[in-house]
Amino acid sequence: MRVGIGYDSHRFDDGRPLVLGGVTIPDGPGLAGHSDADAVAHAVTDAVLGAGALGDIGRHFPDTDPANEGADSIEMLGAVVRRIQAEGLRVVNVDVSVIAERPRIAPHVEGMRARLAAALGTESSAVSVKGKTNEGMGWIGRDEGVAVIAVASLASTRDDPDTS
Ligand code: MG
Numbered sequence: 262m263r264v265g266i267g268y269d270s271h272r273f274d275d276g277r278p279l280v281l282g283g284v285t286i287p288d289g290p291g292l293a294g295h296s297d298a299d300a301v302a303h304a305v306t307d308a309v310l311g312a313g314a315l316g317d318i319g320r321h322f323p324d325t326d327p328a329n330e331g332a333d334s335i336e337m338l339g340a341v342v343r344r345i346q347a348e349g350l351r352v353v354n355v356d357v358s359v360i361a362e363r364p365r366i367a368p369h370v371e372g373m374r375a376r377l378a379a380a381l382g383t384e385s386s387a388v389s390v391k392g393k394t395n396e397g398m399g400w401i402g403r404d405e406g407v408a409v410i411a412v413a414s415l416a417s418t419r420d421d422p423d424t425s
Contacts, residue, residue, distance in 0.1 A: 262353070262414060262415070262416055263312040263313065263314075263350070263414065263415045263416075264312055264412065264413070264414050264415075265307070265308045265309060265310065265311025265312030265313070265412070265413050265414075265415070266307075266308055266311055266410070266411070266412055267303070267304040267305060267306065267307030267308030267309075267310075267311060267409075267410070267411040267412075267413070268304055268307065268408070268409065268410055268411075269300040269301075269303040269304040269307065269408070269409050270300065270406055270407065270408040270409070271292035271293060271294050271298045271300045271406050271407055272292065272293045272405060272406040273290040273291070273292060273293070273404070273405060273406050273407070274290065274291050274292060274293035274298075275290045275291065276291065277291030277292060277293065277298065278291050278297075279291045279292060279364070280292075280297045280298065280299045280334070281299060281300065281301045281359065281366075281369065281373060281407075282299070282301040282302060282357070282369070282372070282373025282374075282376055282377055282390060283299065283301075283302060283334075283335040283372075283373065283376030283377065283380070284369050284372040284373050284376060286364055286369055288364045288365075289363055289364035290363075292406065292407060295324035295329060295330055295331075295332075296322070296324075296329055296330070296331065296332040296333075296334050296337070297331060297332065297333060297334050298334075299334035299335070300359075300407050300408070300409045301357055301359060301373060301377070301390070301409050301411070302334035302335050302337065302338050302377070302380075303318055303334055303409070304357065304409035304410060304411035305338060305355055305357060305377060305381075305411045305413065306318045306334070306337060306338045306341050307411070308355065308411040308412055308413035309338070309341055309342060309345060309352060309355075309381070309413045309415070310341055310345075311413070312345075312350075312413050312414065312415040313344075313345045313348055313350055313415060315341075315344065315345065315348070318337070318341075321337075321340075321341060321344075322337050335376055335377075335379075335380050336380075338377070338380040338381070339380040342380060342381055342382055345415060346382070346418070349417055349418050349419055350415045350416065350417060350418065351382065351415065351416055351417075351418050351421075352381045352382060352383050352387070352413060352414075352415055353383075353387065353414040353415060353416050354383070354387040354388070354389070354413070354414050355377065355381060355383075355387065355388050355389065355411060355412070355413045355414075356389040356391075356411065356412045357373075357377075357388075357389060357390045357391065357409060357410070357411045358391050358392075358393055358409070358410045358411075359390065359391070359392045359393070359407065359408075359409050360392075360393050360394070360395055360401055360407070360408045360409070360410070361392070361394070361395075361401060361406070361407040361408070362394050362395065362397070362401060362402060362404045363404065365392065366390070366391070366392025367392055370390045370391075370392070371385075373388075373390045374388045374389075374390055377390070
C-alpha cells in the first residue's frame with residue numbers, strides 16, 4: 262500500500278468557466294490557469310503521482326508547453342493513471358477536500374466522483390469529494406480563489422488475484 266498527498270490552489274478569474282473534478286459548474290467564478298485550471302483534478306493528479314513517487318504534475322505537464330494550454334485536466338489525470346498502471350500500481354481510493362467560500366460544492370459532488378473515478382480506473386465508491394469554507398479567514402475567506410487537498414492510496418497489481 263502506498264499513499265500520496267496533493268495540494269493545488271487557483272485564483273478566481275471571472276472571465277473563465279469554473280471546472281472542478283471534471284464538472285463545469287455554472288454558478289461560480291472561473292479559475293485562472295494555463296490549463297482548464299481544474300484544481301481538483303490537479304490535486305488528485307499530484308496525490309497519485311506522489312503515491313507512486315513519480316514526481317509532480319508540473320514535471321509531467323509543464324505550463325511552459327503550449328500543448329497544455331487549455332488542456333482537459335481529467336485527461337491529464339487519466340494519462341498519469343496509465344503511467345502508474347505501467348509501474349504495476351492501481352488506485353485504491355482517493356479523498357478530496359475543496360476549500361472555498363463559493364460556490365457550494367455539495368450539488369456537484371456526485372458528478373465529480375463519477376468523472377474522477379472514470380479517470381482513476383475505480384468505482385465512484387472509491388472516490389470521496391467534500392466541500393468546506395474557510396470561515397471567512399485569509400485569502401480563501403476573502404474569496405480570492407480555491408484550495409484543494411487530496412490523498413490517494415495505491416496498491417500493487419501484482420498482489421491482485423489472477424483473473425486470467
Ligand atoms: Mg493547478
